[in-house]
Structures are given as C-alpha cells and as structure tokens.
Amino acid sequence: MTETKKEEITKYIVISSDKVLPSDAAMKIYESEFPVTVKETCFGLIVSGARDDVETLVEQIRQLDKNHIFVKDRGFPPGDERRCRASRGGGPRPGFHFLREEVEMLPAIGAALDELEAKECMTEKRKAKCRLKTSDLEKVIEEELAR
Amino acid sequence: MSFLAKVFIYPINSLILADLVERFGHKPLTMMSQIREKVTSLSLDSPPINITPEDPKLGLKYAAIEVPAGVRGRMSLIGPLIEQAESAIIVENPPTDFGCVGCNRTNELTKYLIRSKGVPVLEVKYPESDEEARDFVNKIVAFLESLPKEKSEEDEKAKEKEPAEKEGKK
Secondary structure, X not given: OOOOOOOEEEEEXXXXXXXXXXXXXXXXXXXXXXXXXXXXXXXXXXXXXXXXXXXXXXXXXXXXXXXXXXXXXEOOOOOOOOOOHHHHOOOOOOOHHHHHHHHHHHHHHHHHHHHHHHHHHHHHHHHHHHOOOHHHHHHHHHHHHHO | OXXXXXXXXXXXXXXXXXXXXXXXXXXXXXXXXXXXXXXXXXXXXXXXXXXXXXXXXXXXHOOOOOOOHHHHHHHHHHHHHHHHOOEEEEEEOOOOOOHHHOOHHHHHHHHHHHHOOOOOEEEEEOOOOHHHHHHHXXXXXXXXXXXXXXXXXXXXXXHHHHHHHHHHHO
C-alpha cells in the first residue's frame, strides 16, 4: 500500500516583540525536533511542514510573547521558484510590500491586545471580589438577626 | 482544529486580520489558503504560471464576460471564499492596495458581494495611530465575540457520517 502524503502547509511567524528575537524562535523550533523547514527572515520566520506539526509549533512560539507574535498562512512553500528572490534576480518578492506596511502597525496592535488582556484580568478580579458565597450571606443574615 | 465561524476578511491577505480572527477561535477565509491549493496541486505545470486559462471561465460566475480577465481570474479565487463566509470584516483605506490584491475593480466587486450576502459585516478604518489601533482591535474583538457559535468541524463531520452509516445499514 502506498503511504498517503500528509498535507503540507506554510506559515509566517511575524515577531514584533521586545523579548523574543526571530533567532530565539528559530532555536525553539530546532529544540522541538519536529520535522519542519524553518527559514529565518528579517520580520520573523517561515515554517513549513505537515499541518499538525506546524500548527503545534506555531502555537508554542506564539506563547513566547502571545500579544506580540503574529501568524498568518502562506500559499507558496519557502524557496518556491515562482516567488523566491534568488531565482527572480533580487528585489522584494510579491506580497512583501503589504506585509511590510502591516509590520509597522504591529507594535500598536500588540499594545492594544496587552491593554485588552489587562482589562479582562481587572474585570475577572472584580468579579471574584464581588461574588458573595451563599454561606457568607447566611452568616451576614444570622449576624444581623442576632443583633 | 475546530473553529467557531468562517470569517471573510478584506484585505484578503491581511496579516493583522487573519491573526486576530484565528486568535479568537474563528477561521479566517484568506487568499493564502486558496493560493496554496492552486500552487501545490500537481496539475500546475511550470512556473511562473499560477492562474490557468480555466480560471477566468470559473470567474464568469461572479463577473460578466465584458469584465477584464484579470478580475474574473481573481474572482475565481475570491468567489468561493465569499460563498463560504458566515461573517466578514472589511477594513477601509488599507495603506497598500497594490500587487496581486491591487485590482480596484476586483476589490469593489468583492466588497459589494460580501455586503449583499446578508451576513454580519464589520467595517472599520485602517488604524494610523496608537489610539486608532486600540479602537480597531476593540471593535474587531467585540465583533468576533458577538458572532454566533457554530458547531465545530468534528461535529459537522460526525453529522455527515451518521446519515451515510444509516444508508449503509439499509
């Protein structure tokens, strides 16, 4: 029986973090020993491999600094002749311009996500403070009645 | 992986939108997934061709024959995504509308089709400052959280299997 080939996907990991560098993320992937192809770029990484492996790895990398690491799919595999600069005589590859524009906006988006997370934590804490247990309520009522 | 809802995004290859949608558990419908299917299929013969002569014909479903072949070719990729969409996020005035998504007629047609589809649509302006970025993220997060929770892919597959099993028993 012939072995069915697993679906191969490619993802961009764009890093806009003060704590994590593309090289740190690349090292983390090498350590994980998943059979994926990693390409380090100026904005982050390109990871290519079997869908399950790539999705697991990307989630691990995102957790390094989750509000400042962004991920998107890529259609072409890394080094594809139709897109790779090496075979096209240099210059930015098609699709890079929009990515570059968006990368400039990522620190602000990351800060907004941080704020959102902080707000959620605050509301959760408030909720935890506000919640009154029935046993406590019983005690309060008993104390009030005992007066 | 199970997702809540399929969200169409415009610009269709946006990193920020695709990431935000996926971050909050939904499935972004992006051009990249369409391109992947196209360029990794064995039927494609030689680089740099990634649109075949068949594509403008498929695009006829969305645009008339008088419309340029470029629009129809693009619509052959974007059209199926619009059909799948259960909600949409449209960002107005993105800074770069050139390159492969730079066809203004295709973009207008895409936005028109998604607006007339009757699914929930969020329209926001592309942020240019930190404050605008905060509003942008808050609006998108509120929209994504308000979306109806769809059944997971696994449930759908299980449902699809059930009738097939029943038929098999008969």
